[in-house]
Amino acid sequence: MTTTVIGVDGAELAPGAAELLGQASLIVGARRYLDQYAPAGVTTVELGPLEPALHELSAAAGASVVLASGDPGFFGIVRALRDYGLRPAVIPAVSAVQRLVARCGRSWDDVAVVSAHGRDLGPALNVCRARRNTVVLTAPGAGPAELAAGLTGWRRTLTVAEQLGADTETVSTVDLAEACARVWAEPNIVLCQADPEAVPGTGWHAGGEPTPPAGGWALTEDAFIHRDGMITKAEVRAMALAKLGPRPGSMVWDVGAGCGSVAVESARLGAATIAIEHDPVQCVRVVANASAFGVDVRVVEADVLDVADELPAPDAVFVGGGGSTVIATCARLGAERVVVALASLDRIAPARETLRANGYAVSGAQLSTARMVDLPNGGSRLAATNPITLIWGSST
Numbered sequence: 001m002t003t004t005v006i007g008v009d010g011a012e013l014a015p016g017a018a019e020l021l022g023q024a025s026l027i028v029g030a031r032r033y034l035d036q037y038a039p040a041g042v043t044t045v046e047l048g049p050l051e052p053a054l055h056e057l058s059a060a061a062g063a064s065v066v067l068a069s070g071d072p073g074f075f076g077i078v079r080a081l082r083d084y085g086l087r088p089a090v091i092p093a094v095s096a097v098q099r100l101v102a103r104c105g106r107s108w109d110d111v112a113v114v115s116a117h118g119r120d121l122g123p124a125l126n127v128c129r130a131r132r133n134t135v136v137l138t139a140p141g142a143g144p145a146e147l148a149a150g151l152t153g154w155r156r157t158l159t160v161a162e163q164l165g166a167d168t169e170t171v172s173t174v175d176l177a178e179a180c181a182r183v184w185a186e187p188n189i190v191l192c193q194a195d196p197e198a199v200p201g202t203g204w205h206a207g208g209e210p211t212p213p214a215g216g217w218a219l220t221e222d223a224f225i226h227r228d229g230m231i232t233k234a235e236v237r238a239m240a241l242a243k244l245g246p247r248p249g250s251m252v253w254d255v256g257a258g259c260g261s262v263a264v265e266s267a268r269l270g271a272a273t274i275a276i277e278h279d280p281v282q283c284v285r286v287v288a289n290a291s292a293f294g295v296d297v298r299v300v301e302a303d304v305l306d307v308a309d310e311l312p313a314p315d316a317v318f319v320g321g322g323g324s325t326v327i328a329t330c331a332r333l334g335a336e337r338v339v340v341a342l343a344s345l346d347r348i349a350p351a352r353e354t355l356r357a358n359g360y361a362v363s364g365a366q367l368s369t370a371r372m373v374d375l376p377n378g379g380s381r382l383a384a385t386n387p388i389t390l391i392w393g394s395s396t
Contacts, residue, residue, distance in 0.1 A: 003057055003086050005066045005078055008033055009093030010165045017091055026060045028053045029067030037067060050077075054084045069187075071095035075115045075137055096189045097135050100161045103171045104191060110200035111135050111191070112207045114249075116142035123249030125150040125312070129272035130248065130296060131208065132194040144190050148179035150312065151192070153298055159191040160184060194296065211248065211270040217241055219265065224289050226259040227282070232320055235369045236341060236388045237261060243339045243392040244316040246271035253314040255304045255330055256321025260286030260297060266318075267295035274298045274311055305329055324350045331358035331393065339392045351391045360393025 006017045008029075013021075021027065027038045028045045038044050045053050057064050068077050071092040081088050101108035112131045114124040117139040124142070128134045128151060136147060144160045159173045162185040173196065174182070203209065218238035221231050232240065246252050246266035254263035257275035259282060267273045267290065275286045275297050283301045290297040300307055304322070308329050316337040317330045324347070330338055331354055338360065340351050348364070355362045366389045370382035 001060055001062065001064070003060075003064045003066065003081065003088040005068055005072045005076075005081070005088045005090045007070055007072050007091060007093030008037075008067055009070060009099075013037065014091045014093060020063070020091075021065055023063050024065040025062030026056060026064040027067065028057060028064065030069075033067040050080055054080065054086075057081070057086060058084065069093075069096065070099070075113075075117070096137070096161070096164050099164050100135065100159070100171075100189050100191055103161060104159055104196075107200065108135075109206050110203055110208045112248075113137070116147075121146060121150065122251075122313075126249050126251050126272035128156065128192040129154050129251070129298070129312075130267060130270060132198075132296065133200070133208070134192045136190045136192060138188055138190055140186060143186075143188060144179045144184045145182065147190055147192065148176040151176055153300075153311075154296070155194060157193050157196050159193070159196070160188055161190075162186075162188045164189065211268070213268045217265050217269060219261075221261075224259050224261050224264070225285050225292075226261070227285070230258050231261050232258070232341060233369075233385060233388070235385075236367050236390065237265060239365070239367060239390055240318055240339050240341065241265055241269070243390070244318055244337055246273075246316065250315040251312055253304075253311075253317045253330070253335075255317060255319045255326065257286055257299075258282055258320060260289050260299070262318045262320060263297045264289050264293055264295060267297050268293055271315075272298075272312075274300055274314075276300045276302060276304045276307065276311075278303045308333060323347070324354055327351050327354045328358070331355055331360065334395075336395050337392060339390060342389045342391065343386065345389075348389050348391065355391065355393035358393075360395055362391060362393045364389060364391040366390075 004020050026043050031046050034044045045056050047053055072078050073090055074095050111133045112127055113135045114127045115137040116124040117137050121142040124136050158179045162170045218234045220234055246269040248270035250271045252266040252271045252273050254275045257263055257277040260275045263273040263275040277283050280301055283299050286299050314335045317335045319330055319340040342348055352362050366387050368387040370384045372380050373383045
């Protein structure tokens, strides 16, 4: 018993595909593909729920064929077949991603590709928020309108391809407001871009530069524009980042962001980030620091108490400034991790109890470091920095 997966790309099948269909005792696929390509008299199974089709394929006595859209090895049915114990031969066609970026006349080695099909939309949205160029494989309920609504507050343009490869194919480039307002035909696929006219630089890694970035993380304070030492020190930032766990697909809030060093570093590690800071001068510094490192940090000039319920939910929150009320506000958001930096000893116990009261398992550590500095005679000494206590709560 052999199974072959044939990718369908428009009206033409790949060479040899017609012969395989003529020899098959079982053909599985979407109804439109079965109607178009299955020979008369052959047993067919329309793809809906995967389990019945997988059972029929594994029980087939003769050769079987699965008809699938585009490249079935790219977020396609090949994975499900192999997981079921089948080892299919694959004849791929041009994928929907390739077709979409070709319609835009651009290269796509810099484009991140994420799937919202059968998954929570949140991680895909966060990649779109963090990356400048992202293709989203959509699904009903997780399509262009839902993406656009989730991207409010970010500067993004959507190119939406509806029914790619069909006679009814339509490709539209729209702003977020128009994407929210329109009803989009299924199936569709979306290219989300910060600047559709930008020409990406020559890279070496598909999907853009990988994370973590060159130069590592926990950068020195002088890597950032900041005011009179008002910045989370590198050693503290290193541990805070370890506890926050920023990564592609996640959302990190930097509350009381100051110059935004934690937000910028989280963005460099692939997370979508929001810096919340009420001081307008500090907000300008956040923008400048994000621009210097080429990352996209959304800056919200406000007190977190006023905007917490209006922003996309975080996976992790860093609280660099604010009292118990701020910590309580952040703790009730449902983030997996909340990290609080404290210079004052009398705030440690209230912070711990606030996190515990909101269901977090709480740990902490005091960081007291001494940095090597040069002496005039060419020697060195150790200069102590002010100790900082980190309290972190984890929901898992």
